[in-house]
Amino acid sequence: MAALVVFNLGLFAIGGEKWPAEMFSLRSSQEQHAVMSWATSLCFALAVLAIWLFHARPRRWVAVAAVSASIGLVMITVSLLGMLFDVGAIDSVPFFVGHALSSALAFLVCFIGLLMLRPARSWTSVLLGRGAGSVMARWQFPFTILIPVVLCSGGYQMMSDGALPAAVVVSIIAALSSLFLGASVLWSGHLVNEREARLADMMRKMELYAHDRDLLLREVNHRVKNNLAQVHAMLGLQARRVADPAARQGLIDMKGRIEALSTLHRILLANGNPSTLCASEYFTALCERIDEGLGAGQRGIRIAVDADRVPLQLDFAISVGMLLNELASDAIKHAFAESGGTVDVGFRLVGRDRCELSVADDGSGLERPAERGREDGVGMKIIQAIVAQLRGSIEVSHEQGRRYSIRMPVGR
The missing domain is CATH 3.30.565.10 (Histidine kinase-like ATPase, C-terminal domain)
Structure with missing residues (x-):
C-alpha cells in the first residue's frame, strides 16, 4: 500500500496521472483515470504510517502515529462537511476532493480505530479517562459536534430558500455556535464545581474523622503504656518480697518480658x-x-x-x-x-x-x-x-x- 501511494503521489507531482490509463486502455481516445485522487492517496499514506508506527518499540513514534491518524481524521471530517453542506470553498481545495461518501466513511472508521489502538498516547485518552475532566469532555463532545452541524444545516437551508442573505448567514451561525458552545462549557464547569464542592465536604468529614481517630488512638496508647508500667512496677515489688530464689527469678523474668512488651509498644509508637x-x-x-x-x-x-x-x-x-x-x-x-x-x-x-x-x-x-x-x-x-x-x-x-x-x- 505504501508503494502504491508513493507511485500515485509521484504521478500527481509530475502531472502524469493519465499515463496508466493511456497505457492499459484499448480506447486511448477516451479520457480515463487509473490513479487515486490526492485525498485518497494522502489518507492511505497517513493510515499506513499510523499502522506502522503504532507497533514501533520507541514510545515517541507512537505519538507520531497518533498525530498522523489525527490529521487523517481532520481531513475526512472536513471532506464530509463539504459533502454535507456543498461548500464551494472546501471543494476548491484539492486535498478534500475526490472522496466518495463510502470511501470517506471507511476512512473515518479506519482513523478512529487507529486512534483506539493506543488511547493512552493520544488525545483519545481524555475521552476514555476516569477523571473529572474526562467526564466533562465526554459530556461536551457530542454537543460540540452536533450543535455546529445543526446550526450550519439550518443556516444553509435558510440561505437556499432566500430567507437570509449569504453574507449574514456565516456571522449568525458563528455567533450562535459560540453562544451554545460557551453555554455548554459553562454548564460543564458548573457540574465540575458542584462535584468539587462535594469532594471538599467529604474531605472535611474525613479530616474530622481522622482527627477523632488520632485522639482515640493516643488515649488508648497512653493507657496501654501506663498499664504496662504498673504491671512492671508491681512485679518488681513482688520479686523483692519473695524469699524463694526460684520464685524470685521467675518474677524477674516475667518483669523482663513485660519490659520487652513495653519496648515493643514504644517502637510501634515511634513508627510513622x-x-x-x-x-x-x-x-x-x-x-x-x-x-x-x-x-x-x-x-x-x-x-x-x-x-x-x-x-x-x-x-x-x-x-x-x-x-x-x-x-x-x-x-x-x-x-x-x-x-x-x-x-x-x-x-x-x-x-x-x-x-x-x-x-x-x-x-x-x-x-x-x-x-x-x-x-x-x-x-x-x-x-x-x-x-x-x-x-x-x-x-x-x-x-x-x-x-x-x-x-x-x-x-x-
Whole structure:
C-alpha cells in the first residue's frame, strides 16, 4: 500500500496521472483515470504510517502515529462537511476532493480505530479517562459536534430558500455556535464545581474523622503504656518480697518480658506507618533496647543484626518481636559464662511467602551441666508457643555455641 501511494503521489507531482490509463486502455481516445485522487492517496499514506508506527518499540513514534491518524481524521471530517453542506470553498481545495461518501466513511472508521489502538498516547485518552475532566469532555463532545452541524444545516437551508442573505448567514451561525458552545462549557464547569464542592465536604468529614481517630488512638496508647508500667512496677515489688530464689527469678523474668512488651509498644509508637514495620529498622531498634536493658555492652557482648528491608504486618511484627526478645535475652543471660561474645540476629526471606529468623551465639553456656535444663524452662515454652502460633518450625544446633533457626510464613 505504501508503494502504491508513493507511485500515485509521484504521478500527481509530475502531472502524469493519465499515463496508466493511456497505457492499459484499448480506447486511448477516451479520457480515463487509473490513479487515486490526492485525498485518497494522502489518507492511505497517513493510515499506513499510523499502522506502522503504532507497533514501533520507541514510545515517541507512537505519538507520531497518533498525530498522523489525527490529521487523517481532520481531513475526512472536513471532506464530509463539504459533502454535507456543498461548500464551494472546501471543494476548491484539492486535498478534500475526490472522496466518495463510502470511501470517506471507511476512512473515518479506519482513523478512529487507529486512534483506539493506543488511547493512552493520544488525545483519545481524555475521552476514555476516569477523571473529572474526562467526564466533562465526554459530556461536551457530542454537543460540540452536533450543535455546529445543526446550526450550519439550518443556516444553509435558510440561505437556499432566500430567507437570509449569504453574507449574514456565516456571522449568525458563528455567533450562535459560540453562544451554545460557551453555554455548554459553562454548564460543564458548573457540574465540575458542584462535584468539587462535594469532594471538599467529604474531605472535611474525613479530616474530622481522622482527627477523632488520632485522639482515640493516643488515649488508648497512653493507657496501654501506663498499664504496662504498673504491671512492671508491681512485679518488681513482688520479686523483692519473695524469699524463694526460684520464685524470685521467675518474677524477674516475667518483669523482663513485660519490659520487652513495653519496648515493643514504644517502637510501634515511634513508627510513622502504624500498619507496617520495616524488618531491618524494627529488629535493630529492638536489639538496641535489649542491649541497654540487660547491659550486654558492659559485659563485652555485642548484638549484630542482619535483616532484610521488608515490610511486616503489625500482628506478625509483635509476635516475632516477642520471639526475638526471648531468644536474644536468653543468649545474653546464659550463653556467655566468663568473657564476652557476639549474638548474631538474622532475618531473611525464604521464597515468596516464608521467612527465617535466626539467633546464634558463640558462647558455651549449654556445654555446662547446670545450663542443660534451660531448654525445658518457661522461656522455651513461650518460644514454642509463639512458633506454633506463627505456624512455623524451629531447629536448634549446638555446633559453635547455640543457634536457633525458625522458619515461618511471613506476614507482610
